Amino acid sequence: MTEHKIPLAGVIGHPIAHSRSPRLHRHWLQTYGLDGHYIPMDVAPENLEQVLRSLPKAGFVGVNITVPHKEAVMQIADQITDRATLIGAANTLIFLPDGKIHADNTDGYGFMENLRAGAPDWDPTSGPAVVLGAGGASRAVVSALCEVGVPEIILTNRTRLRADKLREDFGQRIRVVEWVQAGNVIEEAKLVVNTTSLGMMGQRELRVPLDGLQKDAVVTDLVYAPLKTNLLLEAEEAGCVTVDGLGMLLHQAVPGFERWFGERPAVDSATRAAALR
């Protein structure tokens, strides 16, 4: 008789206590009545490879990877998807039956699914997107925007060099402007995305003037604590459709959960409530 193995998955970060992923995956496991466990693991950078090589032997079918390991894991993985290569980071690992590590990046997918759900009338081809920030999250957002055919991405970042690097990697569709110009280019935008950590609880506020914002522009923030950032509140006041960042976190988790536990989970209001609990 073959023994039925309960699949194990989890999230690796350093630190990890803040992660909402365990609540989210446990909610789905319970909702669908599935056998499985999802465990937060605090792993220091120097131990990452050793831990990743051991987990498949302990019954793990995969893990999510979060700060600060998303780039480092690319050096360890045996197979990497094209989108993870382009972004330069991975957030979802699948352990193959022979122990090999397959790395993917679902952040761009999560971003786009969240945007589609929250702003169904947004047409990617309607005009430029302004993206604030050029860190890891921005790379995922920019790759997703390129994929759906946004004609121009106006990118601005405090550190100009990082934005220039994105242009090098993603091509001519990216126009880099100085950080101080952010308020001026916003008037061209059909979509505004904040990928910086500004506006997050405990961080400084994002101070970009929104006076020029078009009424039919969609504004979204990757920051989800608080759920309604000042950027979203101001955009709402200006009459724009706004999309908060929690949905990106929920949607990016879908492909991993499906692969590890065998059911494609729905992202609905109960999922949001579970992640916020």
Ligand code: ATR
């Ligand atoms: P993530 O993976 O979440 O994108 P990151 O790679 O550390 O994290 O990027 C953080 C982003 O927030 C960057 O665009 C960063 O700007 P710099 O590249 O200039 O560091 C931006 N950011 C963080 N603090 C900022 C601040 N005080 N003012 C302006 N931008 C800030």
